[in-house]
Amino acid sequence: MKQWNRWNPSSYGWANEALAYEQQLQQSQPLPASDWTKERKVHMLSQMIDYYATHQQDNGAIIDPHSEAERYYSTPSYALAAAVLVSSGREDLLDSAAKALTHSIELLVSERTPDQHPDFFIIMIMGAYRILKSRLPEQAELWKQSLATIEPEQTYLFTMSKMKNPNRMINWNAIMLSGEVIRQAEGIAPTDTAWIDDYLQQYHLPRFTSLGWYEDGPLNRPNSPFAYDIATRYHLSVMMLSGYQGTTVSELQTQLQHGAISSLLTLSPLGELPPRGRSAQHQWNEAAAAFIFTMQAQQAYADGEVQWAGAFRHAADLTWEAIAKWQMPDGYVQIVRNHYPAEERHGYEVYSNHTTYNLWTAAALAYTLWYEQAEEIMPYPIPVELGSRTLQADGWFETVFSSVPGQQLVIHTALNDPYMIPGVARIQRAGLHANLATSSSGHQNQGFTEFSIGDIFPLSHMPAWHTQDQVWHHLAEGFPTVFPFDRDAGVDPSDGGGSYTIAESATTSDRSHLVIKWQGPLQGIDHVIATYEQSPGHIVITYEVGHDQDSEQSTQQIDHIGAWIPLFQSDGQESSVIETATQESTEVIILTYRGQQLRIVPVTPHSMITFPQEAEQVASRNGLLRGARIEAPGQRISFEIGLP
Known part of the structure; x- marks a missing residue:
């Protein structure tokens, strides 16, 4: 069955623009083969995880070096990323990943997650569980028994049972649903999807625009950050790949397809997503996009859409590159795109945390590696290049x-x-x-x-x-x-x-x-x-x-x-040099930064x-x-x- 259907011209808001780009794409030539090989991606992820392995406690928890506490969903994110590296040959990380997974499950089922973020745990936990269960079968049985005790409406925070407010069924709820689908697929939870379908139909599908973008925030007045659009679509995409077959599957697939094309059309020439709203300029934006672009590339390639596949592949490479530019020699990344010390929190949101957002970034990149297939997809120009x-x-x-x-x-x-x-x-x-x-x-x-x-x-x-x-x-x-x-x-x-x-x-x-x-x-x-x-x-x-x-x-x-x-x-x-000069009787501004120069010239x-x-x-x-x-x-x- 064909999975990649371009777009629905009757419902996709940028159908004409997508068609114009497709025509340009058909006349273009492939770009040189990418140097973003799987080996390079594994190496980048390994550097991130090796840094945080030094901050793991005996009980498996990952401790933030700046706040000196276990924060948010750092530990399950670490468990997933480390498990993916184990599957890529890093057997030395097996015990570390297993300890992190055990600790994460204990926190979730006992309702003791740090900073009260249980909804984010399950999709990381289940990703790690899928990989590690065959390597540690006795431990996996204990994991399974604990995970079977989860009651979604009670265990998680953003549910109607607890919030009793449709406006609060935001990205948290969609993230939880995505993990619950994997729990079902692993035979740990009842397979009835009716309650999941109901949440998706009532509270999440109405949030998608004609461009396939997800409007986070209250239903009647969404604040619509681009960061939480891409993050929600990333989690729902993992859910689809994990076997979701509920009543909303067709419409959801269309929306995710449209959203991926819209993200492709608006990706910057440097591989960055657009800035708008909270969590902009955080590295995890591009990590979520890397997953979405990679999956779309594979679906398009499988259906013979070689040029679209190549454009999505190139977009994914650019997002990896955008993150890699900010990776420090110790292995971690600057979670916001500046060089101020992490403890100064410059440009951070009130909830941004060095360990959390490094390891969330690592987890999204890990899921990308886990699902990435071996096809040699030749890159093609993205829209901003054509x-x-x-x-x-x-x-x-x-x-x-x-x-x-x-x-x-x-x-x-x-x-x-x-x-x-x-x-x-x-x-x-x-x-x-x-x-x-x-x-x-x-x-x-x-x-x-x-x-x-x-x-x-x-x-x-x-x-x-x-x-x-x-x-x-x-x-x-x-x-x-x-x-x-x-x-x-x-x-x-x-x-x-x-x-x-x-x-x-x-x-x-x-x-x-x-x-x-x-x-x-x-x-x-x-x-x-x-x-x-x-x-x-x-x-x-x-x-x-x-x-x-x-x-x-x-x-x-x-x-x-x-x-x-x-x-x-x-x-x-590094600071820039800002100066004025006279150019043909006109005063101009010259800015020099990291060896490059910008000129501002008044015309009036x-x-x-x-x-x-x-x-x-x-x-x-x-x-x-x-x-x-x-x-x-x-x-x-x-x-x-x-x-x-």
């Missing part, structure tokens, strides 16, 4: 993607979200360091995110304007809303009267033209029009602000307009470059930003970004 495109996210994701070959802009659009401010949040180009033109913005409200240094300031590529009361305003100020910001519940993007539209969009093979219009009760104006012109290595951004006809604010005069520029300042290990006559004190040292997940503002008289301003 042609140009503009993609508008649906649902509550509030993001627009604009790309030309090897280069991508990620633009956030919500005017009333202090956590994910509007404007260009990320610019990445192949061959350049991800931080050179910035990979994440500042915040107006840090929400879940903690910083060890820097000020909280809403800094992205966005317009500013100077009103007659001698005050500078900017797009991220937004406007009053009916509901106050709630980091857990999310923000309705229409709350307060704001909106955005894509006014124009046109592409050629290597150029992109995009115009976004924001409207709302902004300070002193009614709308902002932003134009983004791209070609490889070159970006021109133009902002225009104004009043709508018969507006109450039409008497407000705008005497100057500005453009905020986020400049990368430090990653905690009579422009001047300022460095406002309030944005001198701005915290971002990747480190520190410094804000520059280009200012010019009038209501329209343009500038160029030169990427070498």
Whole structure:
């Protein structure tokens, strides 16, 4: 039976874009064979696990070296990753993996999981159990007896029996369901899937958008982080591969297929998922994507879709590479993409933990290795490497993607979200360091995110304007809303009267033209029009602000307009050099970071470059930003970004 069916054009939101990419793919040639061999992947995983093996206690628990405690689901994650390495020939890890598994099972069945995260345990436990049971049959019988005592509605936290709230049936519940399917497949739990089908049908399938993306958060007001979209789809994909055959299997398979294509279409040229919401810029995002891309590659290859298979294979390789760049000599990875010491928690979420998110990353990569087959799939270019495109996210994701070959802009659009401010949040180009033109913005409200240094300031590529009361305003100020910001519940993007539209969009093979219009009760104006012109290595951004006809604010005069520029300042290990120079009678900004250079060139006559004190040292997940503002008289301003 054919497993890979491309997409359903009647229900997939980006069907035309996917078809256009397929046509480009058919005219492309395969890329050189990947050096991301299974041996290299096993070596990378081994380094991670060998580091944490030194932090294992006699009872099997993995202790975090910074908080000096067992945290969250670190131990079952270790058990799974170590077990996969055992299956790859690391017999020296057998006893360590078994001890971690025994301890994890004891914690789960006795309802003593660290930090109250039982729902995450079972999918890791069952993965390790499947591998180790044949090597340790006597111990496996004891494991099985303990696992048979689990009562899902009682053992786990995010169930309707405990929460009694449909809005709380979020990613935790889907993760638990995925592990329970494996427990059924192993003959440890009753095989009736009716209760699983009910959860999936009522609370999870309604969360999928037409793009196959999963909207996490309350059903009526999801906060929709991209991290928890990919994490949930990863777990549900493991569930499908583990033999789920319930009543939702067909629809779920379609949604997972659509989501994988959407992730492929939006993957950056550096193999990073888009930043939006909590847990962005955490390495485990790409680890989950590596699994999804690898499984899609295998399904497409088995069905004769060689080029699609090659594109997914290449995407998976890029995500492995994105993580590997941050692996330290000791073996662990920097869990957030900066070089600040782990104990300083810079860019961490309140729940981020060094051991937990290293080992969750290791577990997802381990599941990828466990399911990966031996076919030699030749890589093909991913979408951002072929042609140009503009993609508008649906649902509550509030993001627009604009790309030309090897280069991508990620633009956030919500005017009333202090956590994910509007404007260009990320610019990445192949061959350049991800931080050179910035990979994440500042915040107006840090929400879940903690910083060890820097000020909280809403800094992205966005317009500013100077009103007659001698005050500078900017797009991220937004406007009053009916509901106050709630980091857990999310923000309705229409709350307060704001909106955005894509006014124009046109592409050629290597150029992109995009115009976004924001409207709302902004300070002193009614709308902002932003134009983004791209070609490889070159970006021109133009902002225009104004009043709508018969507006109450039409008497407000705008005497100057500005453009905020986020400049990368430090990653905690290396600082950039930010300087200005005169180029053909125009003052320009030159940023040099890790041997690469970025240029910002004002285009509008009579422009001047300022460095406002309030944005001198701005915290971002990747480190520190410094804000520059280009200012010019009038209501329209343009500038160029030169990427070498």
